[in-house]
Amino acid sequence: MKYIKAFRDANLAKMIADKIAAEVNDNQPYRLMEFCGGHTHAIHRYGIPDLLPKNIDLIHGPGCPVCVLPIARIDQAIALAELPNVILCSYGDMLRVPGTQQKSLLKAKAKGADVRMVYSINDALAIAQKNLSKEIIFFAIGFETTTPPTAVALLKAKELCLNNFSVFCNHVLTPVAMECLLQDENAEASVQLDGFIGPAHVSIIIGSDAYKKVAERYQKPVVISGFEPLDLLQSILMLVQLINEKSYGVENQYTRAVKPQGNIKSQALMAETLELRSTFEWRGLGFMPNSALQIKSAYRDFDAEYRFPLQMSQGQEHKACECGAILRGVKKPQACKLFAKACTPENPLGACMVSSEGACAAYYAYGRIK
Amino acid sequence: MCLAMPARIISLLENETAIINLGGVEKQISLALLDTEISIGDYVVVHVGYALTRLDEVQAQQTLALFAQMQSAKEETK
Amino acid sequence: MSGIKRRGALVDVKRGCVELSHGSGGRAMMQLIDQVFLSAFDNELLAQKNDQACFNTEQGRMVMTTDSYVISPLFFPGGDIGCLAVHGTINDIAMSGAKPLYLSASFILEEGFSLMDLQKIVQSMAAAARDANVKIITGDTKVVERGKGDGVFITTTGIGVLAQPINISADRAKPGDKVIISGYLGDHGVAVMSKRENLSFFAPVESDTAALHELVATMIAAVPDIHCMRDPTRGGLASVLNEIAEQSQVGFMIEENTLPIREVVAGACELLGLDPLYVANEGKLVAICKSADAEILLAVMQKHPLGKHAALIGEVVADANCFVQMQTSFGGKRMVDWLAGEQLPRIC
Numbered sequence: 001m002k003y004i005k006a007f008r009d010a011n012l013a014k015m016i017a018d019k020i021a022a023e024v025n026d027n028q029p030y031r032l033m034e035f036c037g038g039h040t041h042a043i044h045r046y047g048i049p050d051l052l053p054k055n056i057d058l059i060h061g062p063g064c065p066v067c068v069l070p071i072a073r074i075d076q077a078i079a080l081a082e083l084p085n086v087i088l089c090s091y092g093d094m095l096r097v098p099g100t101q102q103k104s105l106l107k108a109k110a111k112g113a114d115v116r117m118v119y120s121i122n123d124a125l126a127i128a129q130k131n132l133s134k135e136i137i138f139f140a141i142g143f144e145t146t147t148p149p150t151a152v153a154l155l156k157a158k159e160l161c162l163n164n165f166s167v168f169c170n171h172v173l174t175p176v177a178m179e180c181l182l183q184d185e186n187a188e189a190s191v192q193l194d195g196f197i198g199p200a201h202v203s204i205i206i207g208s209d210a211y212k213k214v215a216e217r218y219q220k221p222v223v224i225s226g227f228e229p230l231d232l233l234q235s236i237l238m239l240v241q242l243i244n245e246k247s248y249g250v251e252n253q254y255t256r257a258v259k260p261q262g263n264i265k266s267q268a269l270m271a272e273t274l275e276l277r278s279t280f281e282w283r284g285l286g287f288m289p290n291s292a293l294q295i296k297s298a299y300r301d302f303d304a305e306y307r308f309p310l311q312m313s314q315g316q317e318h319k320a321c322e323c324g325a326i327l328r329g330v331k332k333p334q335a336c337k338l339f340a341k342a343c344t345p346e347n348p349l350g351a352c353m354v355s356s357e358g359a360c361a362a363y364y365a366y367g368r369i370k
Numbered sequence: 371m372c373l374a375m376p377a378r379i380i381s382l383l384e385n386e387t388a389i390i391n392l393g394g395v396e397k398q399i400s401l402a403l404l405d406t407e408i409s410i411g412d413y414v415v416v417h418v419g420y421a422l423t424r425l426d427e428v429q430a431q432q433t434l435a436l437f438a439q440m441q442s443a444k445e446e447t448k
Numbered sequence: 449m450s451g452i453k454r455r456g457a458l459v460d461v462k463r464g465c466v467e468l469s470h471g472s473g474g475r476a477m478m479q480l481i482d483q484v485f486l487s488a489f490d491n492e493l494l495a496q497k498n499d500q501a502c503f504n505t506e507q508g509r510m511v512m513t514t515d516s517y518v519i520s521p522l523f524f525p526g527g528d529i530g531c532l533a534v535h536g537t538i539n540d541i542a543m544s545g546a547k548p549l550y551l552s553a554s555f556i557l558e559e560g561f562s563l564m565d566l567q568k569i570v571q572s573m574a575a576a577a578r579d580a581n582v583k584i585i586t587g588d589t590k591v592v593e594r595g596k597g598d599g600v601f602i603t604t605t606g607i608g609v610l611a612q613p614i615n616i617s618a619d620r621a622k623p624g625d626k627v628i629i630s631g632y633l634g635d636h637g638v639a640v641m642s643k644r645e646n647l648s649f650f651a652p653v654e655s656d657t658a659a660l661h662e663l664v665a666t667m668i669a670a671v672p673d674i675h676c677m678r679d680p681t682r683g684g685l686a687s688v689l690n691e692i693a694e695q696s697q698v699g700f701m702i703e704e705n706t707l708p709i710r711e712v713v714a715g716a717c718e719l720l721g722l723d724p725l726y727v728a729n730e731g732k733l734v735a736i737c738k739s740a741d742a743e744i745l746l747a748v749m750q751k752h753p754l755g756k757h758a759a760l761i762g763e764v765v766a767d768a769n770c771f772v773q774m775q776t777s778f779g780g781k782r783m784v785d786w787l788a789g790e791q792l793p794r795i796c
Contacts, residue, residue, distance in 0.1 A: 001393045001715060003376040003413060003430055010779040012437045015444055037796060038372055047780020091418070092792030105439050106789075116646065119720070119793055120419025122400060123646040145372035146795060149420045152402045201372040204415060204422045227374075229778055230437060256430035257415050259375075265405035266422070270549060345788030357796050358719070366782045372796050373721045393715020395642075397649040416719070416794050 003256070007228030008046075016233040020244040023240050028304075030056045032239055034197040035178060037064030037357025038227050044045075044366035056236065059191060059329040062177055062285060062289060064197060065142045065170075066093045066355035067327060070281040073170055074099035077139045080304060081105060081295040087131060089124035090139035092117045097354045100293030100316045105139075121153040128165035137304045138167045144203040147171040147274070147293065148266035149338055154273040154295065157302045168304040169295050172280065174202045175210050176291040181328065182218040191329035195239040197232065198224040200254050207262025210250045219248045221327040226254040248345040273299050283351060284327030318343075323350035326359050333363040340364055374417035376425050379410055390416055457565065459483045466561040484567050485587060488574040489553075490519030493585040501585035503550065508611040511546040513537060516603040522569065525639045526654025528601060530572035532730060533617040535659045537606040538580055539679045542661035543733065545668050546608035551577060553587040553604050558597030569600060580659040582606075613667060620675040621696035625764040626742035628735045630663065630749055631757040632656070633685055634713040641716070647793065649719070655714050658731030663754045667735065670748040679729070686725040686784045688734050689772045699767025700795025702784070704777045706761045718768045720793035725774075725784055727791070736764065 040060040081088035109115040128136035211222045221242035225235030235253040280292030295303040322336035343349040352358035377390035386401045414421035464674040469476040493501045541548040555760040636655040680688040749755030
């Protein structure tokens with residue numbers, strides 16, 4: 001598998017790790033947030049913390065779309081799935097996420113709702129074409145990486161007049177969330193950061209320039225990093241060097257896929273079909289203005305929020321669940337009373353334990369040895 | 371987030387679709403998001419059945435060359 | 449067709465489908481049994497057409513197991529539900545070291561299921577049993593209304609005999625023991641997934657479904673004191689190791705570098721976000737033995753066609769937590785935990 005294996009070489013990793021060790025100042029903390037859950041997953045899967053000096057602290061961020069989706073939206077999706085004559089399609093990641101009272105799409109399916117896992121939104125379109133007498137709702141989640149395929153599907157549905165297809169849109173935006181984390185940096189119980197390991201695949205779409213504003217405004221270095229372990233180590237090395245030089249701004253380690261301007265065509269497809277929501281709730285971060293996308297009125301026929309009565313839900317979290325603080329980077333999973341006790345991957349009480357990208361799931365799967 | 375993998379284009383089909391190969395696995399994907407010309411043999415980064423971008427092989431080699439350079443520099447100082 | 453006399457009209461296998469009458473106990477059921485099942489499984493015990501089969505027992509301890517088979521799709525690259533139902537039950541017997549002798553087969557058919565497909569499945573079962581030298585000597589069919597089944601479900605029960613005084617059991621792993629896997633991991637799971645609706649991809653890999661008792665016989669002949677043996681089916685290697693760790697109150701340390709995984713299986717797992725350690729196998733076994741026996745055992749396994757790619761993948765360690773850990777090829781260590789829920793393809 002070309003361009004995968006070469007970036008997982010153990011000897012090179014050791015060499016970069018040595019270089020990091022040589023560059024760090026012993027008396028200085030390096031608090032680096034990996035924004036993406038994909039990075040969290042890779043960091044633990046490859047045991048990267050073991051390779052780093054003690055004063056480099058990797059703090060996981062809110063970049064797991066499954067984890068940041070507020071429980072009210074999950075409740076709404078479950079309610080949509082339970083409507084008569086509906087087939088609700090979504091990515092495998094969403095099926096086990098607990099809503100209010102631990103209900104999930106899988107549990108709704110067990111009780112008779114027609115819930116189907118798809119690999120791509122195109123598969124949902126195909127299901128709609130095959131089942132014209134049914135309403136097919138696609139439960140769309142994800143950051144900017146997963147949004148353009150939704151845009152293409154909306155265009156296609158309109159072109160084909162596929163009137164039994166609609167999208168329950170929950171796409172959210174990365175730079176806004178980053179800014180929100182930094183905004184209340186001085187507030188109590190907020191996260192202290194020296195730099196960001198920036199998203200890999202989100203940045204393919206939005207480009208590395210998209211983080212310039214945040215980096216400059218809050219004077220933090222951001223290094224866009226690939227998802228393979230050598231990418232991560234190189235990015236950490238770059239961040240250490242930038243922090244030592246007291247410089248800030250955006251640098252790109254993942255040059256083989258990310259361009260400064262991003263993927264212009266994908267951006268245009270999104271702009272054609274989707275627009276900013278005035279506000280959207282994020283689990284852990286609360287309501288943030290302009291932090292999510294909704295379907296434009298020209299495509300309203302394909303917007304599940306307009307086609308179906310949405311159930312109003314307050315969305316009740318488990319009382320002791322610390323997902324919120326964990327998503328803000330303020331707490332580590334071990335600090336949650338439920339972690340690995342009441343809350344396990346078999347019986348997740350919070351979203352961070354469900355998604356394999358969730359900080360809790362990653363710590364549970366890879367971190368309990370120590 | 372976002373599971374995406376570099377895979378090689380092995381054939382181009384109608385309607386902006388193509389077949390990719392990853393370690394022998396073949397799958398039909400959409401090229402609808404690409405803003406660059408694609409030819410057989412190119413690598414693309416695939417996510418949920420869509421190519422997000424063409425992988426810049428020159429840049430990939432440069433990143434790998436940089437690692438190799440760091441290593442040889444280190445060996446010289448030994 | 450020894451001893452089997454056809455009664456009544458021919459069943460229209462080519463165009464027909466399962467009807468409720470095929471399960472009603474009447475003539476239609478007899479015709480189906482005669483022409484689809486008996487003719488395929490054909491043996492003297494079955495031909496007696498009693499509600500049970502009567503046989504002499506051999507010297508030694510008897511071993512019995514039962515398993516139900518439900519799989520979608522019913523036909524997949526390298527096999528189908530029929531041969532799977534024979535291999536799986538034979539393997540469960542074989543993992544004790546016993547020689548499998550007889551199987552029973554029970555079918556739950558869904559009204560409307562194509563008789564052609566049913567015949568294909570039954571013939572595949574018959575061939576698998578014949579190749580394994582195991583007889584299907586009794587059985588049952590029931591028909592459920594359309595929509596209340598998934599084509600066909602099969603339950604097979606197996607009887608075997610353990611002639612030698614050996615004791616292979618999941619509670620016998622001891623620190624220092626070696627772990628051997630009989631070949632490539634994950635072939636079955638990936639072959640089946642490649643044909644699932646909404647997931648379809650092409651992977652040049654076939655299910656590894658196979659009867660392992662002959663491989664086991666050669667292993668026991670060379671190393672009678674194998675401590676544990678299990679076939680890593682659903683839940684894959686990771687689940688089997690966690691089960692043994694729990695039952696023996698030990699831990700495992702396996703080496704990622706030594707795991708035999710085909711590139712295509714690794715590729716499919718990368719694409720779908722799955723871990724090959726959790727993907728199902730249907731023709732593989734994990735054996736645990738004393739360190740001193742490991743090389744001999746590995747060598748005889750590698751000489752057998754079903755163990756050609758056998759590999760030593762790690763060892764049993766003392767661990768009060770019963771953790772299964774893996775030394776990664778990247779140089780770190782990680783937990784190989786129990787599988788949580790079903791392994792679902794993921795996008796993030």
